[in-house]
Amino acid sequence: NCEQACPNLLPLASAVQKAAQGDFEELKWCFERCIGCGKCEEACNHGVPFQKMFQSVASWETWKCRAGRGPIMDTEIRKVGAPIVLGTIPGVVAFVGCSNFPEEIEEIAEMAEEFAKRKYIVVLSGCSAMVAGMKKDKDGLTIYEKYPPDFDAGGVVNVGSCVANSHITGAAIKIANIFANLPLRANYEVIADYVLNRVGAVGVAWGAMSQKAASIATGCNRLGIPVVLGPHSSKYRRQYLSRKEEDDWTVMDGRTQQLVNTQEPTPEHLCIVVESKERAMVTIAKLCMRKNDTPQGRQIKLTHYIDLHKKLIGGLPPDLHHFIRTERDIPMFFKREVMEFLKEKGWEKKPVLSLPTLIGTYKSKAKIEDVVGGVKK
Template sequence: MEEEKGKGEEKEKEKEKERIAREILREMGERGQLEQWKPRLNIFADAADIEEWDSVLLNRYPAVYANAELNLKKEEKLKKEEQAKQARQSLQEACKGLSRQLGVARRLLDFSVERFGREKELEIGKSVTYPSMNTSLLTGFYTKDLGEAERALCYAESQLSKLLLAQEQGGESAEEFEEKALHAGSLTFLAMEIAETLKMCCFGFYNAGTRPATEYTDFPPVETEVGLGAADTSKPVVVFLGSDFLPAWFAVEYLRRSGAGLEEAVEICGVGAVGHDIPRFYKRGKVLASAVKAREVFRAGIPDVVVVSGELCFELDVLEEAKRVGAKVVACGLDLELEERSAKTVQDLVSEVLEKDLPGVRISGPEKAGELAVRLVVGVKKIPKKKGKIKQDKFLMRAGRGPMSELEWRDLTFGIILGGNGPGMINILGCGDRGDCEGSGNGKEVAEIARYFLERNALVTVSGCVAADVAKYFDEEEGGRKFLFEQYIAAGVLKGLVNFGGCTAISHVPAAVYRGALVGSGYVPKANWTQIADYLYARLPVVAIIWGAWTETMFAVASGLVRSGIPVVVGPSCSPSCSPSCSPSCSSNFKRFFLGDKNDRSKWWMYDGVTGEKKEVEPCPVHMLVPVETKEEAIAMSAKLLHRPLALRDPRLASLEAENEAYKNFFGEYSDDWHLFVRSEQELHVMRRAELLRKLKEEHGWEIEGMRIKRARHRSGELMEMAEYNKKYGIQLGRYSTLVPRLVTEKGSDDK
């Protein structure tokens, strides 16, 4: 019976795949794409289904492991065994990050289905043409209701089982393990996206997709208070911890229902993931700190009641820390060595905790936990708290806004793809600065990185706990501080500073870049991973910076970004004098990188998309996952990674100037390979042109005539006329090209 049932389920899955495939092929046919390329759909993709693209990346950027054993002179067989061992570890770390996000999404989805039903519509908004991009590229469909979200999440959970089995069994090559680790990263974004979609569509989180474009410049307003000094400790303070926002959501619902000025009387604050979620549905919510600094919140004596729900990102003895400051603990779905009391009424629980002076209670329902937290904090006797320096730790930011729209990308396309008015899109994400790590400097480095690129006309997005660190930058002006979020508009355009939101909102980073690819290509964004990634990798000047504390989730996120074709910079590295307590969550725990070799000319090529001719191109992006130690290195490397082989003239000028300026300002000299990206004197910034032309002549053997390049030195050493040089090196401006043989069009087809 079980065997027959299994066969029946397999048949149903195959029928569903066929239905999805017919729909996608019909859409491709309507767009005239079936005559140009052979489709290869990855519906409900296994890792092997996207091997076509993964192999391109891993061949150009082979994994490098921060392990001394790999650098020893070993026999080739032993080297491969050691690499496979390290790659297997990569898969394990990526699966841990994926598992955490699947757990977050599953708990929220189950609760949403129970509360709203499977038919509940998931409408992101009219401003977003392509919803749930992370999901559709892997499954072939958009999640239009809770039932479809369930299908997508079940797929991701089944994929995790397969990945864990492969990791457990071993026996694969390093490349095969790394392909699976990349797949785990892509699935992590799917899980995050499902959770994020439910937050916006079922629980009223801020969502730019439902807003007209005219509001984007100031949406959401700069009104969210950040820092330990944000909480008014003269009032009862409830602090929420963990990855589950539901108790906080129900606490706010209870406050609103109760009236009688209760909203003004009680402070609702959050730490970590839930801290960044709260202001998206409750504008009075405060973000006290990133999860890695949760202990500081307790040591400052801020909470009167602490609610813990979901998983904690970093190790913390919540019960012990709460006892130190006399705070009561409500654990929702967590043990914490508290007695389970879900069966009792809220009134009984309040009475017991207060009368018996219990340290806290454990209950299972988020609705009861939210109400209990509010009623309990009103009854808790306040302990006088000193202000001291904590009062100065108070900043302003915008709450997370959710997705970026196609309309913003259309505007951005003219700025960074066609016009070169800005260097590109810089996405800063992560778990925030530790503060106690010497490598993290003054704790404001990430804000300084954001400000640097904003001043140079880039679009900067932030997501995760790192957004609160960006808020710490301000300028002293007459009348007070002016914070970074107040200095720049919130639209996804040049010189815009966009806060996507907390941890699950990191999924908006690849989704936004996919939309950018669709604006320029018109490709079908369903089960079409390779074509979308191939397009954006070679054209869109986009970089991600993962800054601050290390977690398995960030490891998975980095893997997913790389697979999407987005270069990643990670840092800062630990100082050698750092304390041992720093090491478990220091960014130095990134042990696997994807580094290119700019000197190996055999790695840098593309196919002419019409003729199929294989052509040598510039070595860019030179790396896909690279570590840095300081903010200066992060800025310079990010600028360098904005180079793209298919960039037009003015964008080439913008990216080259971004690199040259950063290297010159921070290190006193230009990089040793800047000349590899020059195809015309018009691509040299007018203020540096004379200096750079002189360097081309004196240091690189180019022939310069006045302010013009007459002949260039090819990488082969041959000196040739510029027309011949540009014919042999690089892709003709505007010419359709690809890294994937299948995506070469039929000869005679129109150029893309």
């Protein structure tokens, strides 16, 4: 009965029998995949306290988690603002939200380490920050022991508890304020426009979403930050998806003040549910691209997008041609293969903008001068 009641169909009976004989490996395996719903205990005819057994198994092992550090400092923003906006730091990836992950709790640590190795800035909070420290490598080290705590390329930052998520969005706001000199007071629309078009940041809420986590994701979306959600989040029935080949990707060129059809879906979505960690990592890399990426920055971002797709899914991304503006964007390592792909797709060059904005493309009290005026000369 307990196994039939389990939504993840865990082998609970077998695990308990082996535990009685002193073998706790299967019980530990079940714990890592348990979502804590308690249905097994409700259905068990023998009153087995599965949850207490899981907690006991978990209590035998210790991990190291970096203490929550609080807000990102202005001095850190001054150092990384330009590389993030220009694309030479490929992006900021923030892992947030509640636990009850779709598979192993180690998935967050695996994804976070993948992007830290690739010199993204990795930021974590709440449950995600804790479980990131629950995976050890062959030397017994956690991600926090292998990567620096700096808000910089290759850093892994724990900003604190769930309520510290404001420090993550605050960092994006600070980039607009400090690097682009945009005023904060009564200027939300212009700052959100700046973040959407120029700051390569992506949020990841991988576990089952609570109402709180859903509101956090929405707050990121309002600020122009795309969010990747785990498969459990499909139950919320809310996604903000584009139709990249059909939608209008026209923006205003802030320097010439002319409308330009960029023909590139960057970022492609604001809120999307994916079914696996492999698909999540590929999607994260794609959603870090922005219209103002320099050719060097776009090369770096495309290198990660292509490499992750080939490694985790197989082959070149089928939508790769949408994100290549000129030949200068093509990573040298993949150039021959990509050029053949582009030829098959009938690819044509796209405009490259250094100051893209949506201000001026719709009715608003904000003016194009509000965007241009904030750019440092």
